[in-house]
Amino acid sequence: MVEEYAGSKxxxxxxxxxxxxxxxxxTIEKGHSLVNSLIETHRLDNIGLVVVDELHMLGDGSRGAVLEMTLAKVKYVCKGTQIIGMSATLGNVGDLQKFLSAENYTNDFRPVQLKEYVKLRDSIYEVNPKEEDGLTFSRLLxxxxxxxxxxxxxxxxIALVAEVIPQKSCLIFCATKKNCENVAGMICKYLNKDxxxxxxxxxxxxLAxxxxxxxxxxxxxxxxxxxxxxxxxxxxxxxxxxxLVEEAYSSGVLCLLTCTSTLAAGINLPACRVILRSPYVGAxxxxxxxxxxxxxxxxxAGLDSVGESILILQDKDKDKVKNLVSAPMETCYSNLLHDGNRGLLSLILSLIGLNVTQTVEQVLGFMSGTLLSVQEVQVCQQKTLKELIQESTEILKQKGLIEASSYVPDNAILQITRLGRATFKGSIHLSYCDVLYKDLSKGLEGLLLNSFMxxxxxxxxxxxxxxxxxxxxxxxREFTKLSAAEQKIAAALGVPESFVARKAAGQSVRKCVDAxxxxxxxxxLVLYSLLRETTLWNISDRxxxxxxxxQALLSSASAFCSCxxxxxxxxxxxxxxKALLTELTRRLTYCVQAELIPLMEVAGVMExxxxxxxxxxxxxxxxLANADPNVxxxxxxxxxxxxxxQIVSSAKMLLQEKAETLQQEVDDLLMLPNDLPSV
Known part of the structure; x- marks a missing residue:
């Protein structure tokens, strides 16, 4: 069974x-939740292999912290599980080897040779690490x-593009989203009508x-x-x-994409020629x-014998670019201390909630198997790991998320509180858990149910x-469209109509309002408008x-609603x-009429x-599963x-999966006592 864990799936x-x-x-976040649920149900030993693509994501802010937590838990709880991490852009492999207790396999093989170039004014230079300045003149444009x-x-x-398209494909990386659209439009104006x-x-x-x-x-x-x-x-x-754009490009219907740097990570869209519009991402x-x-x-692979990349640069960036094309990879650091130690706080809370650790000493034992422990000297900033753990434990106590059975610092039994368990189970960010609790409590005092607002x-x-x-x-404008009851709720939340009216009129507002x-x-209001059967395009325009x-807001709201x-x-x-949010999660996930939801689960079926x-x-x-594709x-x-x-095939597969899941539930219910696993 191949199962997807992403978004609401x-x-x-x-x-x-x-x-x-x-x-x-x-995804990284869903993978962490999956590991937590398997630990809680004592089923993590069912996982024989964990494969992490783009392992350098360990160094990427809060997502890196979540990935480190996931791998550390797998290592600690189930020592028989094999972990394979893959990356083409890792600098400090040694640190990661220590963290994962791993062997290192490195290979420079590429199925298609890559030639790197930079363009300065009318000249193209090939990147050559053997040369003193790293560049060798190649040709004039x-x-x-x-x-x-x-x-x-x-x-x-246009000159660089015209050399390869339409027979071969081309990607142009641009610094901003607006630049992507402008460059695509500009190229079209000067292309041959053929x-x-x-x-x-x-x-x-x-287009259809x-x-x-x-x-x-x-x-x-x-x-x-x-x-x-x-x-x-x-x-x-x-x-x-x-x-649709990715599929059209992969099949050759589209020969050129202008894109942002996000396309470079995780999307398999190769090109004969890659052009970097500038050596900047944003600023x-x-x-x-x-x-x-x-x-x-x-x-x-299979189409080109050589791939080319061309980085366009200005004179002012020449020295920086020389360093860029020849510099070693950046070091990948632990992010458990990112954003005020939030990763470490979240990790300790989940370890106590899952009964993986129960004392500060046990937490310290777990932490010795993290990337943070390997990089303690570089990352912990004049504090020991033990001091950081003790500080974090105190913060969790002050927030009311954990409590200690006694006041003996290292041997006190740490237990999760009701609020702590709710925060951990809901994967709620520690910065918002107390605010969410207050918002929900206040909401119960006067919950308006004649609309979803x-x-x-x-x-x-x-x-x-x-x-x-x-x-x-x-x-x-949107505020005035609300009913009187809905406007009353907005005022109760702290946003009266008078405040919005004064802001719209460009007047100063003396009253203190929570931004x-x-x-x-x-x-x-954006989400509420979407739920009222209005298309995403209309809302975008409005x-x-x-x-x-x-769409990102809708997807995020759907996931947060589930949390x-x-x-x-x-x-x-x-x-x-419970009942209210169960239904709202479904509505936010698909944002269509209720009767269309079963059809929206099918691959290739949009609203x-x-x-x-x-x-x-x-x-x-x-x-749908029994439909004739020709009909x-x-x-x-x-x-x-x-x-x-594809639609009929996907419907059949979904139907089979649902049937197998139900059969599994039946088998579990009918299990004889002798079949039950020993505890």
Whole structure:
């Protein structure tokens, strides 16, 4: 069984399968929750192998901390499990070997040779570590530019692109999302009209699919660029749009993508030529590991004998770039102390909650098997690991998340409190657990249930607040659309209409208002509008937010709603929230009418397609699993045989999985006492 643990997918603890082994494909966060649930149910020894792709993510902020916790727990609790970590951009392999008690296998083999170049003005230089300055002159760029083109494209991107497309593929990494769109649009203006004829029918089909995925809406930039075989790829696209663009690029329908650095990590989209628009990501100069991830996309196995990367630079960056192309990889440091030791605090709380450790001494014993312990001298900043653990334990006590049975410092038995267990079970960030408890308690005093508005506010993610700044005119407009009861709730939360009206009018406000609450309510209005059967495109336009951000907000709210549900299940005073949040999680996960939800589980089925299927009579998973792909093609617009086969195949697989899961539950219920495992 291959099971996905990402977004809202995945069951904790996972379903027991006696007849088959399981392969769990997980995100870092879901993988950690999966390991926790297996420890809690004494099933971690069922895991024989853990494979970590992109192991250098250990050095990546809070996500790195979660990855380190997961691996440390697997090592400590189940010593027989094999761990394999993979990365092409690791600097301090020795530290990671000590942390994982690992052997090191290194190979420089590449199926396609990579040639790295930099471009300075009209000259192309090959990266050559043997040379004194790391660069060797290769050639002059020959391409006739008009004065108008020179102004529009001073970096000669069109010249570099025209050398390879449309016969071969090209990726252009840009510093910002807006730059991606601008560069794609700029290239189209100067491409030969013959590009329009290259795979014309498939490009027309792609545009139709993109329009369907947007419920009839199509991005004007993509509408202009796709006929030329170009598209952009960044977080401003919806997941459906990204998937369609990636598939079209992989099949050669699109020959060029302008993209941000995120495409370099985890997405298998190689190119004959990779162009780095500048040595910056946003305002920050490229790190060596980022550079290697990007240029590593050059070269398609089985199609190219050589892959090329070209970094465009200005004179002012020449010295920095010389260091960049020849520097060693950055050191990967533990992030358990990132952001005020939050990783360490979270780890200690979960260790006590899972009964893995019960004293400070035992916690110290566990911590000796972490990357933080290996790097104690470099990372712990003049404190010993034991001192940090004692400080963290005191902080958890002060927050009311753990308590000690006695006052003997190292031998006191540490126990998790009700609030601590709820925080741990719900995977709630320690910064927000007490705020969430207060918000939910206050919510119970006057919970408005004639609309989803109040509940949606309670599950609006705290960590999205810093990513959005309210537009006060839009805020006031949307606020006035609320019912009198909903406006009363907003006022009770601390955001009265008078405050929003004054801000919209550009007037100063003397009254002290919590900025987090104000922004959180604004985001709640976005989510509430989505739940009222309004398309993501309409909401994006109404609130002047990218559709990618709106979708990310929805996905984050769905995940946080599930976390809050688990949080409330551990606290008896919040019993009323269980049924309410169970339904709200479903609504936020799919954000469609309830009858369409079963169809939305099928791979390749988006809201527009689900409505088509439902209206055509395919109202359940069983109906779809028994459908004839040829009939589907004939009865639905813009549906091709390959897609129809995929939809029917996915429906059959889902139906089989559900049947097997139910059969497993039946078998477990009918187990004879003699079959029960010994404790």
């Amino acid at each position: 995945g069951k904790f603890p996972p379903v027991k399968r006696r007849a088959k082994n399981s392969l769990y494909i997980t 020959s391409f006739k530019y008009s004065s108008a083109m020179q102004k529009v494209d001073p970096d000669h991107i 590009f329009l004829k290259h795979r014309e029918p498939e490009k027309a089909a792609l 699919e993109l329009k369907d995925s947007g419920s009839g809406c199509l991005c004007p930039v993509l509408q202009k660029t796709v006929p030329y075989g170009l598209a952009y790829h960044h977080s401003g696209l919806t997941s459906d749009e990204r998937k 920050d100069f490229l790190k060596r590991s980022q550079y290697k991830q990007m240029v590593g996309r050059a070269g398609r 109040h509940l949606v506010y309670l599950v609006t993610p705290y960590d999205m607040v810093s990513l959005c700044k309210p537009d006060w005119m839009i805020y006031f 987090v609450v104000v922004t959180r309510l604004y985001l709640a 609130f002047q937010l990218t559709r990618g951000f709106v 809050v549900l688990h949080f409330t299940e551990e606290l008896e005073e919040f019993w009323a929230f 527009f397609r689900a409505k088509q299927l439902y209206n055509a009579g395919y109202k359940t998973l069983a109906h 589907l093609v004939n009865s639905m617009e813009n549906l091709y045989k390959k897609q129809a086969n």
